[in-house]
Every structure is written in C-alpha cells, then in structure tokens.
Amino acid sequence: xxxxxxxxxxxxxxxxxxxxxxxxxxxxxxxxxxxxxxxxxxxxxxxxxxxxxxxxxxxxxxxxxxxxxxxxxxxxxxxxxxxxxxxxxxxxxxxxxxxxxxxxxxxxxxxxxxxxxxxxxxxxxxxxxxxxxxxxxxxxxxxxxxxxxxxxxxxxxxxxxxxxxxxxxxxxxxxxxxxxxxxxxxxxxxxxxxxxxxxxxxxxxxxxxxxxxxxxxxxxxxxxxxxxxxxxxxxxxxxxxxxxxxxxxxxxxxxxxxxxxxxxxxxxxxxxxxxxxxxxxxxxxxxxxxxxxxxxxxxxxxxxxxxxxxxxxxxxxxxxxxxxxxxxxxxxxxxxxxxxxxxxxxxxxxxxxxxxxxxxxxxxxxxxxxxxxxxxxxxxxxxxxxxxxxxxxxxxxxxxxxxxxxxxxxxxxxxxxxxxxxxxxxxxxxxxxxxxxxxxxxxxxxxxxxxxxxxxxxxxxxxxxxxxxxxxxxxxxxx
Amino acid sequence: xxxxxxxxxxxxxxxxxxxxxxxxxxxxxxxxxxxxxxxxxxxxxxxxxxxxxxxxxxxxxxxxxxxxxxxxxxxxxxxxxxxxxxxxxxxxxxxxxxxxxxxxxxxxxxxxxxxxxxxxxxxxxxxxxxxxxxxxxxxxxxxxxxxxxxxxxxxxxxxxxxxxxxxxxxxxxxxxxxxxxxxxxxxxxxxxxxxxxxxxxxxxxxxxxxxxxxxxxxxxxxxxxxxxxxxxxxxxxxxxxxxxxxxxxxxxxxxxxxxxxxxxxxxxxxxxxxxxxxx
Numbered sequence: 001x002x003x004x005x006x007x008x009x010x011x012x013x014x015x016x017x018x019x020x021x022x023x024x025x026x027x028x029x030x031x032x033x034x035x036x037x038x039x040x041x042x043x044x045x046x047x048x049x050x051x052x053x054x055x056x057x058x059x060x061x062x063x064x065x066x067x068x069x070x071x072x073x074x075x076x077x078x079x080x081x082x083x084x085x086x087x088x089x090x091x092x093x094x095x096x097x098x099x100x101x102x103x104x105x106x107x108x109x110x111x112x113x114x115x116x117x118x119x120x121x122x123x124x125x126x127x128x129x130x131x132x133x134x135x136x137x138x139x140x141x142x143x144x145x146x147x148x149x150x151x152x153x154x155x156x157x158x159x160x161x162x163x164x165x166x167x168x169x170x171x172x173x174x175x176x177x178x179x180x181x182x183x184x185x186x187x188x189x190x191x192x193x194x195x196x197x198x199x200x201x202x203x204x205x206x207x208x209x210x211x212x213x214x215x216x217x218x219x220x221x222x223x224x225x226x227x228x229x230x231x232x233x234x235x236x237x238x239x240x241x242x243x244x245x246x247x248x249x250x251x252x253x254x255x256x257x258x259x260x261x262x263x264x265x266x267x268x269x270x271x272x273x274x275x276x277x278x279x280x281x282x283x284x285x286x287x288x289x290x291x292x293x294x295x296x297x298x299x300x301x302x303x304x305x306x307x308x309x310x311x312x313x314x315x316x317x318x319x320x321x322x323x324x325x326x327x328x329x330x331x332x333x334x335x336x337x338x339x340x341x342x343x344x345x346x347x348x349x350x351x352x353x354x355x356x357x358x359x360x361x362x363x364x365x366x367x368x369x370x371x372x373x374x375x376x377x378x379x380x381x382x383x384x385x386x387x388x389x390x391x392x393x394x395x396x397x398x399x400x401x402x403x404x405x406x407x408x409x410x411x412x413x414x415x416x417x418x419x420x421x422x423x424x425x426x427x428x429x430x431x432x433x434x435x436x437x438x439x440x441x442x443x444x445x446x447x448x449x450x451x452x453x454x455x456x457x458x459x460x461x462x463x464x465x466x467x468x469x470x471x472x473x474x475x476x477x478x479x
Numbered sequence: 480x481x482x483x484x485x486x487x488x489x490x491x492x493x494x495x496x497x498x499x500x501x502x503x504x505x506x507x508x509x510x511x512x513x514x515x516x517x518x519x520x521x522x523x524x525x526x527x528x529x530x531x532x533x534x535x536x537x538x539x540x541x542x543x544x545x546x547x548x549x550x551x552x553x554x555x556x557x558x559x560x561x562x563x564x565x566x567x568x569x570x571x572x573x574x575x576x577x578x579x580x581x582x583x584x585x586x587x588x589x590x591x592x593x594x595x596x597x598x599x600x601x602x603x604x605x606x607x608x609x610x611x612x613x614x615x616x617x618x619x620x621x622x623x624x625x626x627x628x629x630x631x632x633x634x635x636x637x638x639x640x641x642x643x644x645x646x647x648x649x650x651x652x653x654x655x656x657x658x659x660x661x662x663x664x665x666x667x668x669x670x671x672x673x674x675x676x677x678x679x680x681x682x683x684x685x686x687x688x689x690x691x692x693x694x695x696x697x698x699x700x701x702x703x704x705x706x707x708x709x710x711x712x713x714x715x716x717x718x719x720x721x722x723x724x725x726x727x728x729x730x731x732x733x734x735x736x737x738x739x740x741x742x743x744x745x746x747x748x749x750x751x752x753x754x755x756x757x758x
Contacts, residue, residue, distance in 0.1 A: 039515040042688035045506045111711060111739075112569030112684060117599075141739070143608040144601045151600035167608055199714040226569060230512040230688025232716035239715070253568060256653040258690035281598070 016073040022063065027076075031056060034080060041261030041298045044234045047268050051087075055079050081295055087268045089291025093248075093275070095126075098219045101189040102134070104180055106216060108209055108244055109224035110236060111197030114252035116145055118224050118278055119194040120152035121286035126190055127158055133190040136179030137162035138172040138212060141196035149194055156283055159188075172196065172208060177215040193218070200239025209244040221246040222275065225266065227254045233262035234269060241270050248275035251289065255279045261298050333432055335393040335425060339385040342378055383411040384421050396422055481756040482507055486525060487533045494530040511719035514689050517544065517726055534757055541753045544722065546731040550747060553678045553705055559638055561645045561674050564708070565663060565698055566682035568651030571710035573602060575682050575736055576648040577609035578744035579708075584615055588643040593633030594619035595626045595666060596650040606648055613741055616642075626650060626662065627669040634673040645674070654697035667702050678705045680733065685711045685718030695724045706733035709747065713737040 016022055016030060031052050038048045055076075062075040097103045105122065107115045116139065123133040135153050137160055139145035146166035153160035161179040164170025176193050183191045193216060198205035213221060223237065223246035240246060249270075251263055254277045267274055274289045326333075385393060387410030392399055399407075399422055408415040486504055489496050501522070508518040524540040554560045564576050576592060583590045592610060594617055596602035603619045610617035618636055620629035630647050637645040649666060652659035667676050681704045683691050698704050709721045712735050721732050732747040 036515055039509060040689055042512075042690075045509045110686060110714070112571060114569055142605070143612075144605040147604050148599070148601035155600070199711075201715050226684075226686070228567070228684075228688060228690040229686050230691075230716070230720060231510045232512070232686045232714070233688075234510075235715040236686070253653065255656075256567065256690065257655040257693055258688065262688060 016076070021067070022072045027056065027059070030076065038261060038264075038298070041259035042230045042233070042265075043261035043298070044231055044265040044269075046234070047265045050268070051083065051264075055083055058083065084264065084295035084298060085291045087264060088274060088294050089289070093273055094288070095220055095248075095275070097189075101187075102180065102183045102191045103189065103220075104191045104193065104216050104218040106176075106193045106195065106213060106218035106221045107224050107250075108195055108221060108240060108246060109197060110199065110226070111142070113197065113224045113226045114278060115139070115197065115224045116148050116152065116194050117283075118250060118252060118286075119149060119192050120156055120158075120283050121278055122222075122276070123153070123158040123190075123192055124156040124283050125286055127156065131190050132188045133158055133192055134179065134183045134186075134188040135160045136176055136183075136191055136193045137164070137166065138176040138179070139194050139196040140164050140166040140170040140172050140175065141168060143167050145194070145196070152283065173211045173215050176212045180216045191216075200236040200243065206239070206243035213244055220248060222248050222250050223266075223272070224250045224252060225262065227251045227260040227263070228256060228258040229262045231262075231265075233265050237266045237270050241272075246270075246272060248273050250274075250276040250278065252278040255281075255285065259298050260294060263294055264298060333429055335385050335388065335396055336390070338425065339382060339393070342382050342385075345378065380411070380413060380417065381421060384408075384413065384418055387411040396425060481758055482511065483525075483537055483757050487537065487757060490528060490530050490533045508719075511717040512688055512691075512723075513719035514692070514723045517723050520544075537757060538753055541756060542749075544726040545749055545753075546725040546729045548705075548729060548731045550706070550731045550733050550749065552733065555675065555677050559642060559645055559674050560678070561634065561647070561670060561676045562678045562680060563647045563649065563667060563670075563676050563702065564680050564682065565649050565702060565704070566651060567653055567684075567694055568599075570651065570682040570684040570687075571708075571736055572596070572651060572682050573605050573609070573648055574739070575680070575708045575710060575734070575744070576606065576646050577613060577615075578736065578741050579680075579734070580609075580615045580644075580646050581613040581741040582744060583644050583646075584613065589641075590615055590644040590646060591633060591637035591640065591642040592617045593630050593637075593645065593647040595630050595633075595647050597622060597624045597626050597629060598650040602648075602650070609741075616640075627666045630666045631669045631673065634670045638673055654694045654701075660697065660701045663698075664701055679703055680706050680708050681730075682708045682710050682736075683718070683721055683724070685709055685721075686714065686716040687718075687720050689720065689723075691720035692724060692727065695728050695730055699728060699730065704730055706731055708732075708734040708736060710736035713743065 016026055034055070035048055035052055038051065039045065043051070058079045059076045062079060063072050066072050066075055095103065095105065107119055109115050119135055123135055126133050135149055135158055137146040137149045139149070144167065146162050146164070150160050150162055161175075161182050163178060164175050172195065176195075179193060180191050193212065195209060195212060196205070198209060200206070221244060223240050225233065225237070229236070237249075249263075249266055249272055251260065251274060254260065263274055266272070274291075274294075277287055277289045279285045279287065326337075384407060387407045392403060392407075399418075404415050404418045404422075408418045411418070482504070485500070486496060489500065504525070505518060505522060508521060509515065513521075521540065521544075525537065528536045562579070564572050564579070566572050573596065580590050580592050592606065592615055594603040594606045596606070597620060603622065607617050607619065609615075618629070618633035620632065626649065633647065634645055647666070647670065649663060650659075652663065654660065667679070670676055679702050681695060681698050683694065687694070695704065695707070707721055707724065707730055709718050709732050712718055724730055725732060732749075735745055735747050737743045737745070
C-alpha cells in the first residue's frame with residue numbers, strides 16, 4: 001500500500017518539471033502529495049503542517065531566483081530533503097562522557113520498545129570501544145526482565161548488577177542507586193540502567209522514573225522508542241520529556257519496514273537528537289543514527305545503505321573470505337558453496353522486498369508485477385542440493401542415474417529438475433575455471449551473486465554525478 | 480468523549496459545523512492512527528450526514544468499516560482447541576498468552592501453554608513465571624531450540640493429557656524477515672500433524688502506526704490470522720490502526736489488553752466501541 005509513495009513523490013516532481021514555469025497551483029498540489037506521504041509515514045499532523053509551511057517558505061525563496069521548471073523542481077526537492085535531514089540530525093551528537101566516571105546512562109520508554117535488548121547492545125557497543133560498562137537491572141516489574149538482562153550480559157561478557165529478583169519484588173530506585181555505587185567502587189567507567197517499561201499517562205510510574213533519575217543523576221537519559229510507533233509518539237514523547245526528561249532518542253526495530261515518520265515528530269517536537277538506531281535481533285545490530293538514511297526512508301526513496309548492510313550481514317564474512325581464498329587457490333566451487341550462497345540470499349528476504357530497497361525500486365516493483373520473480377525456484381534448488389550426500393555436493397560428477405533418481409525423490413521433484421541443476425552447475429563451474437585462468441579478480445566468485453558483501457563505503461550514494469536518491473536522479477537524468 | 484460526539488451535538492443542534500471544526504475532527508481522526516485514507520473516507524461520509532439522523536447514519540458508516548467476520552473464539556468441536564499467538568517483537572505476545580490462558584482456566588476448561596519463544600533471552604522463564612502465577616502447565620524446550628519441536632512436543636503432551644486448550648506462544652518476529660516467517664509457518668505445520676490449529680491471534684500494539692497494516696497482511700499471508708489482540712490500550716494510544724486493518728483486511732479484533740495483570744483483558748465489543756466513539 002505504500003509502494004506507490006515514492007512513485008507518487010517522483011511523479012509530483014516530474015509534473016512540476018514538465019511545466020515551463022511553476023505556478024502556485026502546481027506547488028500546492030505538490031505540497032498536498034508531500035503531506036499525504038508524510039501522514040502515511042506516521043508523522044504527526046501538526047509536525048507535517050509545520051514542515052510543509054517551512055518547506056514552502058524556503059522553496060519560495062529559492063524559486064524566486066530560478067527560471068526553468070526542471071531546476072525549480074530540483075530546488076524544491078533539495079529543500080524537502082535537506083529540511084528533513086536538518087530536523088532529524090540537526091543536533092546529532094555522541095554520548096557525553098562524565099569527567100568523573102562512571103558515565104551513567106539511564107534508559108526509559110514504553111513497554112515493548114526494546115529497552116532491555118538495547119541495554120545489551122549499548123553495553124556491547126561501548127565495551128567494544130574499550131569501555132567497561134556495568135548493566136543495572138532496575139526493571140523489577142516485567143516477569144523475568146532481570147533474568148533477560150542477565151542472559152544478555154552473559155552473552156556479551158558484560159557484568160550485570162542484579163541484587164533483586166524482580167517480578168514485582170524489590171525497589172528499582174534503591175537498586176539503581178546501589179548499582180552506580182557498585183560501579184564506582186569497582187571502577188567501571190560506564191553504567192547502563194535498564195528500567196521498567198511505563199506508560200506516559202501513568203503518573204505513579206513516571207514519578208518512579210524521575211526518582212530513579214534523581215537517585216543516579218544520569219549523564220544521559222535515553223528515550224527508547226519503537227520505529228513502528230504511530231501518532232502516539234507525540235503524546236508519549238512529551239509525557240516522558242515532562243515526566244523524567246531525556247537527552248537523546250534511540251530508535252529500535254529499524255530492521256522492520258516501518259517508515260518511521262514518528263522519528264520526525266519526536267525530533268521536531270522535543271528538540272532532542274536521535275542518537276542511535278537498533279537494527280536487528282543480534283546484539284551487534286546497533287549503530288549511530290544516520291539522518292540522511294532516515295530521510296530517504298521516510299520519503300520512501302529506497303535505502304541502498306541498508307541493503308548493503310543486510311547483504312553484509314547475510315553473507316557470513318568468514319565464509320565469503322574462505323570462498324574467495326578457495327577460488328584463488330584454484331579449487332573448484334562446489335554445490336555446497338552454492339547452497340551456502342542460496343541460503344544467504346534467502347536470508348536477505350524476498351526478491352520483491354529487496355527490490356523495494358533499491359532507488360526507484362518501488363516503480364520497478366509495479367512494472368514487474370506480472371513477471372513475478374519465482375522465489376520458489378531458490379527453494380527447489382536448495383531442496384535438490386540438500387537431498388545430496390556431502391560427497392555428491394563436493395563431486396557432482398559421481399551423480400549417476402540412480403543417485404539422481406534418489407535425489408529427485410528426496411527433494412520431491414522430477415529427475416529432469418535434478419539434471420537441469422547439475423547441467424547448469426557444471427556449465428557455471430567451467431565458466432569460472434575459464435575466468436580464473438583469464439585472471440579475472442576473485443571477487444567474481446559465486447555465480448554472479450553478491451557474495452563478497454559490498455561494504456557500505458563502496459556503495460554509490462556519494463557519487464557526485466548521480467544522486468542515490470531516485471527522484472533526484474530521475475530529475476538529473478532527464479535534464 | 481468520543482471522536483464524533485462534538486460533531487453529532489453540533490449537527491443536531493445548530494446544524495453547523497465550521498471549517499475549524501472539520502479541521503479539528505480530521506486531526507483527531509489522524510491522531511488515532513486510522514491512517515489518512517480511512518480518515519478521508521470517514522470525513523466524506525460525515526459530510527453527507529443529515530442533522531435528523533446523524534447518530535444513526537454515522538453508526539452505520541462506522542459499522543460498515545468493521546470486519547464482517549465473527550468475533551467469537553473459534554473452538555474445535557471435537558477435541559483440543561489449538562490457539563497460536565503471533566506478532567512482532569514487543570507487542571505483548573507472552574503477556575497475552577498468559578491472560579488468555581488465565582481466562583480459559585477461570586472458565587473451567589483445562590489449558591496447556593507452549594513456550595515457543597526459544598529466541599529471546601528469558602522469554603521461557605517469563606512464561607513459566609506466569610504459569611506459576613496463574614497455575615497453568617507450561618511446556619518448554621531448550622533455549623535456542625527449534626520452536627517447531629517445542630510446539631510439537633507441547634501439542635503431543637496436551638493431547639495426551641486431554642487438555643481442552645493448547646495456547647502456543649511464539650517468538651516475536653518482524654513480518655519482513657522471510658526466514659523467520661518461514662519458521663512460523665513450520666511451527667503451524669508441525670503442530671497440525673497432531674491437531675489442527677483453530678485460531679491464530681495476532682498481537683497489535685495500540686501504539687503502532689501505519690506499519691500495523693503491513694504486519695497484519697504479511698502475518699495473514701503466512702499463517703492465516705483469524706483475529707487480533709489489540710494490546711496496551713491502557714496508554715494514550717487509541718489503536719486506530721486495528722480499525723484500518725478491519726476495514727482493509729477484514730480481520731476482526733477479538734481481544735483487547737489493558738494492563739499488566741492477567742485480568743486486564745477482555746473480549747472486544749464492537750457495538751460498545753462504536754457507541755463510545757459517538758457519545
């Protein structure tokens with residue numbers, strides 16, 4: 001239902017471009033499209049309206065000096081994009097370390113926002129940079145939140161201060177205070193206090209949060225918020241700001257497909273910077289926040305950087321390196337390697353989903369609707385390889401008629417399907433030998449698949465000539 | 480006060496609703512998370528309402544946007560009823576499973592709960608703590624074990640002990656992760672070797688914005704969702720996305736969660752809900 005968002009946005013601009021000079025009515029209909037797009041991305045109405053007002057004022061200034069329609073369209077697009085980036089990242093900064101350690105970070109947020117997981121991610125992030133964090137289990141409310149934090153701490157080798165069993169037993173204020181004292185005495189340089197989830201309208205629990213704050217005097221209070229949150233982001237962030245106060249925002253579950261417009265609402269209404277983004281189930285899936293990426297995401301402009309990251313994650317770097325070494329040393333690429341790559345590919349998600357992440361992918365998806373990608377082909381191919389013995393996977397030449405019949409039976413397919421795969425595989429293998437003898441770089445290994453995990457730095461958005469932004473690029477290319 | 484109460488009062492009284500009033504209504508509708516499309520459609524309907532029967536007409540309009548499916552729980556007439564609870568991370572699955580189990584137990588039926596969230600740290604313990612609290616048997620497997628095998632074992636044990644209900648908790652997963660959705664399908668498939676899954680309940684967090692629609696759509700495609708549990712309605716969020724889901728996907732809201740205790744859980748009453756919007 002949101003697929004058409006970027007298409008709509010692009011078309012709004014291309015209709016602008018086709019005019020010799022842009023009229024006030026053209027502008028109004030463009031702003032109406034932007035408004036709709038932002039509302040569908042969960043940006044709060046008041047923020048949308050203020051945003052449109054700001055954009056139109058800035059555009060008017062910019063437009064007065066530009067004549068041709070296409071340049072005007074470009075100018076407006078730049079204003080929209082840069083205004084978004086400005087609101088989202090205007091005040092971006094890192095955690096302020098205390099002059100007198102430990103640096104105390106307190107987490108606050110609604111139930112289910114992901115505080116406990118985030119506490120672990122934050123601890124790992126700073127531990128990896130050479131700090132010595134201590135996790136403090138002050139969520140004594142949710143059943144087994146304490147145990148969860150202990151398991152998390154153990155998995156990343158970060159100690160957890162948990163004197164109380166939780167499940168409604170124990171005083172979170174005392175626990176938090178004792179945790180900081182403990183960290184001081186043991187010379188940890190950072191304390192991360194996990195607190196119970198609470199509702200903005202629950203006065204008692206907000207009071208408890210501010211009591212914890214007063215007891216531990218945090219250097220940073222981070223408001224943890226789910227990227228999928230809707231219009232309630234306004235009320236809730238305001239309630240937390242008034243009730244306990246916060247210095248920065250962390251967006252969680254950004255690996256979902258929510259546009260995350262709430263981020264814009266929160267940043268714009270509370271004037272607090274979004275500092276971190278949490279992007280996956282693993283404790284290493286955590287990064288500092290990139291306003292440009294978020295702006296593209298809210299506008300539905302595709303997200304090449306995230307795609308690259310997903311590829312990097314899916315394609316195990318150890319395996320990739322081994323494969324590359326194997327290829328360079330002259331060993332053959334086997335069906336086993338092929339299976340690894342297929343599994344990695346399906347881990348990245350469906351083809352149509354991946355396409356949605358490419359710039360202009362939204363429209364591409366529309367175009368290819370009839371010509372569906374056959375996702376099940378990958379499943380079938382995997383089934384065939386998985387029905388082979390390890391030896392067969394290593395040496396496909398042993399595959400005689402009876403072996404092929406057994407494999408077909410095991411995979412629930414026809415012998416001709418098995419033949420087909422083996423033939424295609426041998427052809428590919430042969431081709432790769434030729435490539436190797438011809439001295440083509442080893443990065444090509446993998447039957448044309450993105451095996452070698454492109455690093456985000458190698459991905460084009462920084463190129464001067466072409467924008468990574470589909471609407472903008474469409475504009476550039478059509479000039 | 481309901482979203483439409485001011486509108487009805489004004490239309491009935493002076494039969495006037497100023498542009499500023501319309502704007503206020505629009506912003507309140509949007510603020511409830513029903514989304515821009517449904518907001519526009521409701522506003523158009525409201526513009527056609529006549530003063531004589533404003534309340535009745537709006538009631539009809541609102542009802543027409545709700546799901547036509549029954550809100551009653553689906554039970555297995557001959558044997559064990561199997562309920563699966565699914566949803567994205569942090570929407571309140573485990574708590575909802577406990578609440579539902581407690582409710583079934585209090586109504587006098589026997590119930591077994593399967594701790595199928597083998598992924599999140601301490602999720603099994605969380606459910607076991609609930610199990611002790613509400614006195615319900617919780618079947619669990621190894622941490623990071625195969626959730627399908629936990630569910631299968633639980634189904635087997637529940638069937639052997641002739642339990643009337645089996646509720647399966649599952650790990651939170653984002654609907655756009657195809658490997659995790661495959662895993663969920665497998666859980667359902669494997670359980671169905673023992674007994675059909677009668678009901679699949681999707682937890683939707685009331686604070687969720689427009690992404691809730693994608694959640695409902697993809698979970699439905701994967702495991703055929705039969706109803707929604709709208710959780711965390713005790714906060715300031717109004718949960719309008721669940722109505723948008725009813726309207727677009729025809730999946731009924733069956734339960735609502737309104738707090739952290741097992742009794743903060745009730746069946747969704749559509750009539751009462753609409754009445755609440757109007758008065």
